[in-house]
Amino acid sequence: AAVIAGARAFASFEDLGVQMNHHSTLVSYLHRLLIVLTGSFGKPGTHFIPTTLVDIGNGESKHTSPVVGARIVGGLVPCNVIAEEILADHPKRYRAMIVEATNPAHSLADSKRMREAMLSLDTLVVIDIAMTETARLAHYVLPASTQFEKAEATFFNFDFPKNYFHLRRRLLAPAAGTLSEAEIHARLCEALGAVNDADLEPFRAAAKLGRSAYAMKMLSLLSDARLGGVAPVVLYRSLDLPEDLREGAVVFGLALRAAMAAPGPLARAGFGGSPLEAACALFDAILTNESGVVFAVDEWSEVRPKTRDRKIHLLLPDLLAELATLPTTTVGAASAEFPYVLTAGERRSFTANTIIRDPQWRKKDADGALRINPDDATALGVATGQSVRLTTRRDSVVVSIEVSPTMQRGHVALPNGLGLGYGNVTAGIAPNELTASEDRDPFVGTPWHKHVPARVERVE
Template sequence: MPIEEKVTFCRICEPLCGLIATVEDGRLVKIRPDGEHPLSRGNACPKGIAFTEVQNDPDRVLYPQRRKPDGTFERVSWDSALDDIGARLRAIIAEHGRESLGWYFGNPSSFSYSHTMWILGFALGTGMRHLYSAGSQDINNRFVASHLLYGSLTALPIPDLDRTDFLLMVGANPIVSHGSGVTAPRIREKLTAITKRGGRVVVVDPRRSETAKLFEHVSVRPDGDAWLLASMLSVIFAEQLFDAKTLAVQADGVDKLRRAVARFTPELTESITGVPAGEVRDLARSLAAASSAAVYGRTGTCLGRQGTLVAFLLDALAVVTGNIDRPGGLVFGEEPFAGLATAQNLGLVGYDRRRSRIGNFPDVLGSFPAAVMAKEITTAGKGQLRALFTSAGNPVLSVPNGRELDAALGKLDLLVSIDLYMNDTNSKADYILPATTFLEREDIPLPFSALSTTPFIQHTEAVVAPYGEARQEWQIIDDIARRIGVIPFVATPTNRIGGLLSRARRMVPTNPLTMIDVAMRLGPFGDRFGARRGGLSMAKLRANPHGVVLREHVETGVLRRVVRHKRKRVQLAPAEILDVLAKLGLRKDSKEFPLRLIGLRELKSHNSWMHNSPSLMRGDREHTARINPADAAAAGIEDGKPCRVASEAGSVELPATLTEEVGEGTVAVPHGWGHSGGGWRIANAAGGVNVNEVMSTAIVDVERLAGMSHLNGVPVRIEPVA
């Protein structure tokens, strides 16, 4: 076969950079950046280029694997695996009901439109109650804050980076993450462009991160964000710096919010945040005085004790200063097709429609906190989780208290994993079913199209045929559903409408790409099946493989279209937020655990699943705890020597790196290390520890409004290890 070069795009992280794949004899040879991509313009990070090694990894699972009684695995046929899974599921359902079924899906599933669609379809078709995701370790608080503010879980404002004059970033490190909760290829250039045109970029972080080193850094104590943001709001209200005219048009609850934050003066919060009162006042005044300002926060703000409150206050700062839905402020992108927003409008997903059996937590887009998953398995009673599927996830490493979950998995009646590797979690599975990589499937960025700072859409065909017997996740899910008599997306197949849909489904097999094409052609940019000249269709995207820019900038003046509250106004004082603010007292630090542990993202890691790439693991990569020299000296810890990081929930031991990069009182440890099971040899040999063993899954340690795990600002102590 000839050597071919194929246009595609990366699906590891949110910039979705354009790539060119070289294929020879049906196998991937190399990947390089796509110089013709209109947004990434020849840029790609080391992870995207290294994906050649993932694609061709000899440790990949390429054939269905079944666990043997001795714990090892053997290759079986697809029919044998699926028939046995179907039979066991039918028996579990017959004895315990469909509420005993569950699914956990990890971060990579968000980068496959068909994967997430069919999980939702399976959940709807089965009536499954146990749905969990990486979202409770990532972004679910952002969805809930949007629900409270705008009446829509999917109204996710993004910073208008290309037009802002003042960017306040809290708990975000886009120089390493490349942007999260926002799709902005070449984000480093976008950030430096702000300062080049005379603007300011202010980074609030307990650590002098790679991003903070390039711009203005405000050092805040871990998990002090809620107090800092409330304090800034109190200054803006007290000094009459708010945009009264805009607020009168856009928002309700201004006076209630003003009263709720009034007590959080900079002088009061200084002892909690570590930010001097004068600096807080200057920051609030600068934000309010800027001709345009955007406020942006990510995982550093999501995983503390008050994740939903912090996400809410970030937006509230933009709203009260008149910087919502305006050029240079926070803006709302528009989906080119009916996606989650449509699912929400149809009532397929929502917030607090159901409550978890353990902990009584509200669902967020149908899912519950992953932190309670182990207890749902081990706690007897009606609705006990007995059969679990995992796809594109490794919750033993990504969920707090992995030891608890690891032990609980062995108590399931059935565990089935759909993945690329035999990892720490699915090494306990009854079956491991091989999934395609993103290069082995066609795709379109369904979840991220509304988060792009430049409205953009791209489609890619599969670059190579699936290796071995790997199958797309949606096909696997569909085959399992059929074996238990379930029709994805049809919740009540026994009624008349369900029966008609069932017959239609048998006559016309469902294809996710067909569904997306229809949704796109009927969407705001669609061609309306020929009625609108030049509109979007799959044919147009195929004719433009490098992608299509839809607008130069995100459209503004759309707030009334976005807000779903009855009065079409932003709600600044929902009861849930006022209640949390009223209970937010002065934080008391523990004498036994006087330091605070935060997470850390690394340039050559992506959560827990890229540690089997030789080029990314090459060199002197080592898993270490970053500790301020003053704290290390007080504890008797030396640079490069092993130390113990301990909390009330557990402890880990790893080498110490002494650095002024973290402030006194802060310890930073990257997540995703500590592989100890499965069949990925480089990852297992890399060493390190699972830092989430220090985290708690106690009900009181799970954030109440969105079910977020407490992974940042965890009280710890450090001590040397002999």
């Protein structure tokens, strides 16, 4: 710590090896303590907080899930408790779900139990571009257009001091029978009576008067609890944009919020004036610049946390209590039944999460071999290309192996993104078939994908 504190610059990064493992929340907390207590924050060469259009998460935990009592942090229910929230004999159990652009029947821990939970729902609606494992279980499937068939963007924009935003235009006409998510959401809200033409007409009229008049009208949503909850639909239905940018209407609301929250950084990027003027100018720049735009220029003197008092709240008693238990805690000790630790989901050169379903794109390791240390392979009497039986508390599978010096003794690894159905073909092992939902972080429920007790046996 003393060396870090005296360094001219310090950067650190944590990744899935600790984030999906025992004590993951505690490790993240200690990581932040290391940054802050060594003074490695808010000055050149150290960590920073950039101005963003959208906050990925606010860290607030005001509620708990109704059945398990799991903390809901930043509005997110821990994925490893969802099946329990559905399958419980509880009056407030989850009974219906809209699943959009995600595949919990394959991509969440304990897949068999998750599928059981999905099938027990009264209503399951899936919005996706593919007939996924989850879509096959649904009562209703609403086919969505792909990212090339609608305007779209990503909000993982963390550049500093200049931060960028890129609204990508539609490149292709949507495939027959598909709609953009924006259109699907709007139609659902209209069918439910949440918004109608009479509600939208004043906003459409304001839009015809120009950006400033429209911005003023949009501010009225701040005091309208009913329409404020469907603001994205109001924007989409009332702001008349070119067809290849139509879904980008929601960005106007984001620009307006950013202009009110961070006028200084936006002004340094060239979007000055009143918040309304800055928002209108920024939105038009986003629409006009097809390769993206610098929307904020930060200064080190303004790098502050977004807490109400603008201070970093280091003292978290529950995590300090957990820290105190470490000297007497033994984590993940090997047992006779499960002597190996399985990394259930390793990034490799031909894995792409589950974005590409067609297995033909994989030019090597098409079936996703189990990687194993040379000494362990010798002890088992197996070599690359041979098959072994891999067993966890949840399931047992037969998989070919790859002997690799990159693996430590006692550790084995399967790649992520495999086990997807494509036509009549299923290539590789779906790692979440082998994981247990109860193996999760006690604070925020993060699954322990990187530490799954396992047994490996030679197949005769």
